[in-house]
Amino acid sequence: MAAHHVYAVVLTDADGQISGILTDRDIAIRVLAEGLRPRSTVLSNIVTTKKPVFVSSDTSAADALQTLVKGNFRHLPVLENGEVVGLPDITKSxxxxxxxxxxxxxxxxxxxxxxxxxxxxxxxxxxxxxxxxxxxxxxxxxxx
Known part of the structure; x- marks a missing residue:
């Protein structure tokens, strides 16, 4: 995440289905603050956003923002043909x-x-x- 200057990543399972969103906050609160070793910590144990809501790439920006606000989400995966093509952040937006x-x-x-x-x-x-x-x-x- 640091190497790519991103604050969140979408996690997928073995079938390529979205299984969660890992954020910088998850790492700070559930790994670093707890004194866990980052390289050996299992991601599924620290991710707080499991099975996140997502939108398709043809969703309007207004509808996506409404989804973020109504769901009280910080991030919203955007999918196109089953692939993640974006991860808007409400703070940046x-x-x-x-x-x-x-x-x-x-x-x-x-x-x-x-x-x-x-x-x-x-x-x-x-x-x-x-x-x-x-x-x-x-x-x-x-x-x-």
Whole structure:
């Protein structure tokens, strides 16, 4: 896990069926904190997520997120043709979503500033203030 910079892995049984999810937390709490030897500890003894819920690759992101939230899961295996093709993490997903919202907010504020500047230029051009850009900017920045 450390070599690949991942915080969880999907475990499968001999038939290739998902049997659990091993997380960094499982290792920290059930191996290291208990003083067990990592190389000789049987994974099935420490995995807390056995027979996890999963979704298919054609599941929408919104539905997958809803599954994570409703199930109070941190990870959700994504399968395509019986193979694991992804393991979204709700913490990372939330962080990515917040980053996108922050970037959108920055762009919106930059656009609002530009509109305000244009409004001042229009007012100077026509020798009277133009309130249209201010109204548009105020409307853009209101949160419903």
């Amino acid at each position: 939330l962080y990515d979503a917040v980053c996108r919202v922050e970037r959108a907010d920055e762009r919106c504020r930059a656009l609002a500033k530009t509109l305000k500047d244009v409004g001042h230029q229009w007012g100077n051009f026509f020798n009277e203030p133009s309130h249209f850009p201010e109204r548009l900017t105020d409307g853009m920045l209101k949160i419903p």
